Amino acid sequence: MNRESWIKDELAALQAQHLRRELSPLPAAGGRIEIAGRPWLNFASNDYLDLSQHPLVIEAARKALADYGAGATASRLVTGTLDLHEQLEQKLAEHKGYPAALVFGSGYLANAGIIASLACEGDLILSDKLAHASIIDAARLSGAKLVRFQHNDANHLQTLTKKSADFRRCIVVTESVFSMDGDLAPLAVISKIVREIGAIFIVDEAHATGVFGPHGSGRVRDLKIETAVNVSMFTLSKGLGGYGGGVACSQLLRDWFINKARSFIYTTALPPAVIAAAIAAVDLLGEHPEWGAELLRRADRFRAALKSRGLDTLNSASQIVPVLIGDNEKAMQVAKRLREKQIIVAAIRPPTVPAGTARLRLSLTLAHSDADIEHAAIAIAEAVR
Ligand SMILES: Cc1ncc(COP(=O)(O)O)c(C=O)c1O
Known part of the structure; x- marks a missing residue:
């Protein structure tokens, strides 16, 4: 008897409910990345201030690596x-x-x-x-x-x-x-x-x-x-x-x-x-005392652009902007459609969120310009429809 067969069955059950999780490796990190020479917008990172890519942060890490x-x-x-x-x-x-x-x-x-x-x-x-x-x-x-x-x-x-x-x-x-x-x-x-x-x-x-x-x-x-x-x-x-x-x-x-x-x-x-x-x-x-306020200003813009296209951003009042989808499978499909347009969003499903509230979780970073925000809002609204 295969001692691991129950695991296969349980993963298959998750798959049937569109709840199976998988890893999808990227060649770069941050809010705006390049894949195979093409620019992608990543709305699934938590790198809100784009600091993972800041030259002074990278240099400090490099120096500590050499020193310690x-x-x-x-x-x-x-x-x-x-x-x-x-x-x-x-x-x-x-x-x-x-x-x-x-x-x-x-x-x-x-x-x-x-x-x-x-x-x-x-x-x-x-x-x-x-x-x-x-x-x-x-x-x-x-x-x-x-x-x-x-x-x-x-x-x-x-x-x-x-x-x-x-x-x-x-x-x-x-x-x-x-x-x-x-x-x-x-x-x-x-x-x-x-x-x-x-x-x-x-x-x-x-x-x-x-x-x-x-x-x-x-x-x-x-x-x-x-x-x-x-x-x-x-x-x-x-x-x-x-x-x-x-x-x-x-x-x-x-x-x-x-x-x-x-x-x-x-x-x-x-x-x-x-x-x-x-x-x-x-x-x-x-x-840079201005960074947080600037990010929140862009988030306001993003919410307004999404809401004006009929999308529900729940009670978001921060750089994290959910778009409520409801159904697990649909949330996955929308995320997949957006990937075809070089936009990465996280489809969040239960148990991370309550049943029936599957959503896209969009996190805005300072790497996203006003033009990116407008472009993404249009693409998201199309993908949801
Ligand atoms: C509210 C909250 N607390 C704690 C954590 C855990 O933080 P970390 O990713 O540094 O382990 C996270 C992130 O995953 C979070 O969203």
Whole structure:
């Protein structure tokens, strides 16, 4: 008997529902790429500021590679902490408006580490219903009871907080800019509710970093609620164009994560070239306060161009612009049609989004000009029809 035959059957079942996932390698990264000598528009990258391609970011990585070598060679607590790691953490703390910061191997690992080290059995985690898989997985890993409030519904959260008295401790967690809908969490209102019950508040700024707030520091800083948000989580792999994740927090929480966050402790430190690239990216944000606002202006234009052609962009208010399709197969077909026009879009299907809400997820980057936006909106509307 073939011990793997069940896997074949389950993959075939996914295929039948148009839910099978496949890899499609590209010869280049970024929002605008060249394939076989032809220009392509890529609306599926998270390289919002086009920093993955910035000469100063690339040069910083190249120099660190030459100076330090290819790897950090050990975990952070052994000999993997290089001066570069601490430099980056100081810069990120300042950038985010917090006393301290700590970098993790990725955003996924950051969420895993912080949530699972702050909660355990007997605790309650209240999370937005559409929160990213890394938050849900981390909550499950922690052993705490996870209850999800309706998306962006502060009243529902308020109702659920009544349960918190039955638990030892409570954590509230939400995204700041939602990864698949591009809408914004009501952070100021939520922060007041969280404060009333004395819970820990974690905000995932993965998609806000680099785009929202002064110098792209995120929505927490923009709303001046740093003291109400205990942990402002971010990633280095979207707006900053590189790789890695992290948190901005108090010195006390940083010490806690260094001691207790297993996804920080039991893994090799990020390589020096990656850290140097992130340092250069944060420095560039400091020099270009206009980038985020410019990207959001283009996103407004993009939404207007799509809506005027009858497309539904849900409640998007950021550089992430969904186009609701509904049916899984149709979403795949539309993405395929667009590829025939040298436009790459992600067709997002369940379980990443709720059943019946398959969509195109378009992410705008500074590599996309106004003309590209107009061209893409026309092509998308045609492909949907
Ligand atoms: C909201 C959110 N949080 C966390 C992550 C994980 O970040 P990373 O890609 O750096 O692991 C992502 C991206 O996939 C995300 O969209």
